[in-house]
Every structure is written in structure tokens, then in C-alpha cells.
Amino acid sequence: MIAQPDRIFYQDTGQLLMAIEVKTKWVLSSANLVRKYNDDVSVLAQHRSPTNSVHLPVQQIFGYLSSNNLRYGVLTTYEQTWFL
Structure with missing residues (x-):
């Protein structure tokens, strides 16, 4: 993994699957991102x-x-979540 996202999900084979970045609602609050x-x-x-x-x-x-050739990612505030 290049860089350090807040969470990383791997497949059973050990291949990277998804990166998750968590922000506070004060940093990232928008009804329409x-x-x-x-x-x-x-x-x-x-x-x-x-x-x-x-x-x-x-x-x-x-x-x-x-950077990691990933197809899936998540950006979340725990109140709002966006799947990329």
C-alpha cells in the first residue's frame, strides 16, 4: 500500500481491495459532495x-x-458516507 489511508481492506488472496478515509463532520460536511x-x-x-x-x-x-490501482474507496464522516 502506497500512503496510509485510515482503513484498508484486502481480498482473501492478500490483494488490496479498498481504501477508506475517515474525516470529521467539521472537515467534510456537504449534502451534495x-x-x-x-x-x-x-x-x-x-x-x-x-x-x-x-x-x-x-x-x-x-x-x-x-496510487494503488484500486477501483473502490470510501470517504466517510460516520454521518455521511460516499462510495467511490
């Missing part, structure tokens, strides 16, 4: 700082997935 992410990217493109950005947590879990 996709819309908020797209809004944050637009704000960042204008060289401004978005408020309560979800950009970094999404970028973090995507980095775990792409």
Missing part, C-alpha cells in the same frame, strides 16, 4: 480560497485509489 467539489474547483481556478472546502479530502482518497 459532487456539486460542492465542482464549486470548490471553480473557486480555486479563480485563485480564491473556497469556504469549508471538500477539495482536499476528495483529492486525498482519489490519490490513494490511483
Whole structure:
């Protein structure tokens, strides 16, 4: 495993299956994660700082997935969960 996600799931064969990243609800709270992410990217493109950005947590879990050639990942606050 490249990097250190909060949780890792392996298949019975020992192959990596899924990475899980856990955030607090204060770091990652959004009713619509996709819309908020797209809004944050637009704000960042204008060289401004978005408020309560979800950009970094999404970028973090995507980095775990792409670095380890994983198809599945989970981003959760324990109140809201997104399956990637």
C-alpha cells in the first residue's frame, strides 16, 4: 500500500481491495459532495480560497485509489458516507 489511508481492506488472496478515509463532520460536511467539489474547483481556478472546502479530502482518497490501482474507496464522516 502506497500512503496510509485510515482503513484498508484486502481480498482473501492478500490483494488490496479498498481504501477508506475517515474525516470529521467539521472537515467534510456537504449534502451534495459532487456539486460542492465542482464549486470548490471553480473557486480555486479563480485563485480564491473556497469556504469549508471538500477539495482536499476528495483529492486525498482519489490519490490513494490511483496510487494503488484500486477501483473502490470510501470517504466517510460516520454521518455521511460516499462510495467511490
